[in-house]
Amino acid sequence: xxxxxxxxxxxxxxxxxxxxxxxxxxxxxxxxxxxxxxxxxxxxxxxxxxxxxxxxxxxxxxxxxxxxxxxxxxxxxxxxxxxx
Numbered sequence: 363x364x365x366x367x368x369x370x371x372x373x374x375x376x377x378x379x380x381x382x383x384x385x386x387x388x389x390x391x392x393x394x395x396x397x398x399x400x401x402x403x404x405x406x407x408x409x410x411x412x413x414x415x416x417x418x419x420x421x422x423x424x425x426x427x428x429x430x431x432x433x434x435x436x437x438x439x440x441x442x443x444x445x446x
Contacts, residue, residue: 366393367407370400 373379
């Protein structure tokens with residue numbers, strides 16, 4: 363149901379847990395979810411987040427500390443590149 367996808371999105375994007383660990387955790391709790399189902403489900407719900415993404419980026423452009431926000435969202439590799 364919806365609660366599974368809420369858990370998946372929070373675990374993956376808020377807590378940064380890799381998908382394979384999430385699949386294993388769900389299996390340990392008795393929910394057999396394949397990696398393909400997880401990936402397909404995330405691809406199916408991704409368009410629902412586009413308006414939120416656009417609002418966030420639009421608002422970030424108006425924020426005084428836009429560069430700090432971008433640095434916080436960048437990957438570790440990008441951060442190292444920015445520092446050197």
